[in-house]
Amino acid sequence: MNSIIVLIKKELKIEFRSLQGIVASCMLSFMILMSFKFSIVTNSLITGSGILWASILLTGLGLITHISTREVERGTLDILKLSSISRYQLFLGRMFGSLALLWVLSSVIFVLYVVIFENQFGNDLFLAYLVVLFGCIGLSAVGILAASSATPLHGGWMITSLFAIPILLFTVIEAAIRCTDSLITGSSNFELAFMLLVLYNAVFVFGGAWLSEISE
Amino acid sequence: MIRLNSFFKSFGSRKILRGIDLEINSGEIVTLIGNNGSGKTTLLRSINTLDFPDSYILAEVDGFDLEKYPEEVRSRIGYLAHNPPFYPELSGAENLKLWLELNSIDDAEARARDFLGQVGLVSFSDDLSGNYSRGMIQRLGFAMALSHSPTTLLLDEPFTGLDTEGTEIISNLLKKAKDNDCSILLVTHDKVTYADRLVELVRGEIK
Numbered sequence: 001m002n003s004i005i006v007l008i009k010k011e012l013k014i015e016f017r018s019l020q021g022i023v024a025s026c027m028l029s030f031m032i033l034m035s036f037k038f039s040i041v042t043n044s045l046i047t048g049s050g051i052l053w054a055s056i057l058l059t060g061l062g063l064i065t066h067i068s069t070r071e072v073e074r075g076t077l078d079i080l081k082l083s084s085i086s087r088y089q090l091f092l093g094r095m096f097g098s099l100a101l102l103w104v105l106s107s108v109i110f111v112l113y114v115v116i117f118e119n120q121f122g123n124d125l126f127l128a129y130l131v132v133l134f135g136c137i138g139l140s141a142v143g144i145l146a147a148s149s150a151t152p153l154h155g156g157w158m159i160t161s162l163f164a165i166p167i168l169l170f171t172v173i174e175a176a177i178r179c180t181d182s183l184i185t186g187s188s189n190f191e192l193a194f195m196l197l198v199l200y201n202a203v204f205v206f207g208g209a210w211l212s213e214i215s216e
Numbered sequence: 217m218i219r220l221n222s223f224f225k226s227f228g229s230r231k232i233l234r235g236i237d238l239e240i241n242s243g244e245i246v247t248l249i250g251n252n253g254s255g256k257t258t259l260l261r262s263i264n265t266l267d268f269p270d271s272y273i274l275a276e277v278d279g280f281d282l283e284k285y286p287e288e289v290r291s292r293i294g295y296l297a298h299n300p301p302f303y304p305e306l307s308g309a310e311n312l313k314l315w316l317e318l319n320s321i322d323d324a325e326a327r328a329r330d331f332l333g334q335v336g337l338v339s340f341s342d343d344l345s346g347n348y349s350r351g352m353i354q355r356l357g358f359a360m361a362l363s364h365s366p367t368t369l370l371l372d373e374p375f376t377g378l379d380t381e382g383t384e385i386i387s388n389l390l391k392k393a394k395d396n397d398c399s400i401l402l403v404t405h406d407k408v409t410y411a412d413r414l415v416e417l418v419r420g421e422i423k
Binding site: 079 | 264265266287288291295297302303305306310314315317318319320360
């Protein structure tokens with residue numbers, strides 16, 4: 001547990017000193033949201049939360065890929081691999097480190113979304129924010145797993161997204177959209193969709209840790 | 217103590233290490249020489265579990281098999297890479313502290329500063345490692361290799377970029393590690409007078 005906390009602190013310290021990934025990702029998400037705002041005129045599309053999750057998925061994966069690629073290109077991943085921590089701890093440490101940054105990014109995206117698209121969640125704003133934070137867990141787990149497999153390859157930056165987007169789209173993102181959509185429409189599907197989201201998260205986190213451990 | 221018997225490693229169809237037999241006892245310094253591409257760095261990376269061998273009859277560090285007990289092996293090895301990687305956004309002390317914390321060493325902050333002092337970096341310990349010169353990076357790398365009290369040292373060109381003072385400091389620390397029964401495998405093109413043995417790697421085989 002201690003080594004996981006050490007890795008989370010390391011990730012936060014490095015990112016907030018360089019601000020390389022988080023600022024670029026926030027700017028990109030702002031541009032994505034503004035593009036949707038001015039390009040979509042059909043009300044039915046705007047009243048869904050797909051735009052929010054598209055923005056989180058694209059910029060979030062970009063951020064995770066940036067963090068992983070940076071670690072591999074600098075050779076600092078070797079430092080982590082050389083330490084006496086097990087591979088599952090390394091996966092969880094990197095995953096939760098990315099998750100902490102993803103939470104910062106998704107909080108910014110959520111605020112921008114609420115402002116730009118005139119708070120569609122009404123009184124369920126806090127619940128919607130909670131769903132966003134939960135959705136980031138699966139995104140981070142799949143992102144780190146895909147980045148670990150792809151970054152050593154040529155063009156790994158692109159391949160990470162190619163690996164991760166199809167997996168995430170039909171699992172975590174779909175469940176998350178169902179959750180936030182049900183908050184907008186007031187339907188009773190929220191609990192079922194939220195349970196599904198938690199289940200997907202658990203599968204990806206434990207699956208990722210297990211795969212990392214057996215990969216050695 | 218390192219024991220390798222019939223140790224093979226290849227990358228794709230290219231055979232890098234061809235049946236290495238090598239034994240390094242506690243308190244012994246062995247210098248490994250060889251031409252570029254002869255497999256010296258691959259051998260070090262395979263022993264420290266960053267790469268895994270294709271096959272072997274025996275591959276142990278202090279009696280721990282490389283593939284069966286990789287965490288035990290890693291905790292016993294201090295490794296200095298040819299170009300030691302560090303986080304440039306962290307200071308020398310922070311980089312070293314991170315390493316010690318990952319290895320569950322108590323009082324990491326004080327220990328990190330102590331080792332930075334031993335390699336002559338105490339006045340630069342709070343400077344970002346991204347601003348370090350090549351020689352300072354090498355000293356920091358050496359501090360990292362030693363700081364978690366390993367029983368085995370694998371050093372890839374440890375004297376690269378060092379000035380006379382730095383070379384002397386590292387040499388003294390190596391002799392001290394030898395006196396503390398550390399097994400040391402040293403890849404270098406420099407002459408190391410205090411080494412016990414010299415082995416040559418030629419196209420993946422020990423001559």
